[in-house]
Amino acid sequence: MVEYKYGELADWNDADTAGRSEFARLTQGDNVVRIFSRPFQFQVVWLKDASGANRKLRPALENCPLVKRGEKVQTRWLLGVINRKTSATEILEIGSQIYNGIKNHINDAAWGDPRNYDLNIKRGKPSDNPLYTVVARPPTPLTDEDKAIVAEFEKTTDLKKLCQPPTAEEVHARLNEIDGVSTPSDGNGTSSQSSGSGDSGQQKTQIDSNTFNFDDKQSSL
Numbered sequence: 001m002v003e004y005k006y007g008e009l010a011d012w013n014d015a016d017t018a019g020r021s022e023f024a025r026l027t028q029g030d031n032v033v034r035i036f037s038r039p040f041q042f043q044v045v046w047l048k049d050a051s052g053a054n055r056k057l058r059p060a061l062e063n064c065p066l067v068k069r070g071e072k073v074q075t076r077w078l079l080g081v082i083n084r085k086t087s088a089t090e091i092l093e094i095g096s097q098i099y100n101g102i103k104n105h106i107n108d109a110a111w112g113d114p115r116n117y118d119l120n121i122k123r124g125k126p127s128d129n130p131l132y133t134v135v136a137r138p139p140t141p142l143t144d145e146d147k148a149i150v151a152e153f154e155k156t157t158d159l160k161k162l163c164q165p166p167t168a169e170e171v172h173a174r175l176n177e178i179d180g181v182s183t184p185s186d187g188n189g190t191s192s193q194s195s196g197s198g199d200s201g202q203q204k205t206q207i208d209s210n211t212f213n214f215d216d217k218q219s220s221l
Contacts, residue, residue, distance in 0.1 A: 024090040031121045035114045036150045037080035042163040045071045049178045063168040078159050089153040101134030
């Protein structure tokens, strides 16, 4: 069984690239940010609900219903960034295309640690390939204002917690919500969840709001 990494990575090269604060939204054109955290890694699976809309779930580490169904697992990362458009701290969720663009600068001796310079994450048109390109700007130190908002972010936001994998029961409950069905327990940590309100014999699993709080819109970040 593949072992996935979760949480803060010690180094940008330590990533699985093969496979609260506001969340940043990358718009078409220039998106200039300053990264101030290490990358925090987690995995997601994309599904379609009954209406055909995309839904994003994180797989459990053990007895995961998504893995049992053979769903494709993708690796993603969270970063703490300063959005230069708004001068505010945000959480930026990225995929392998942007991650590798940042890593290319890190592995270039002329640039190094991305916490020392701003990055322009350019988003192209939907038909562009690649959709995103990452361009470094000349190194500049953080201002006192930058340092103050980063310190506040770090006091109030726990990126590690946001990346924690759910339990198999939480995934099962989320699948029931998406599918609109109730499934009996299979004895492997995926207990039955009722999609209705009239079954007093079933106790609904309480889902941590931090477990499934990401934007349900699929992209190739």
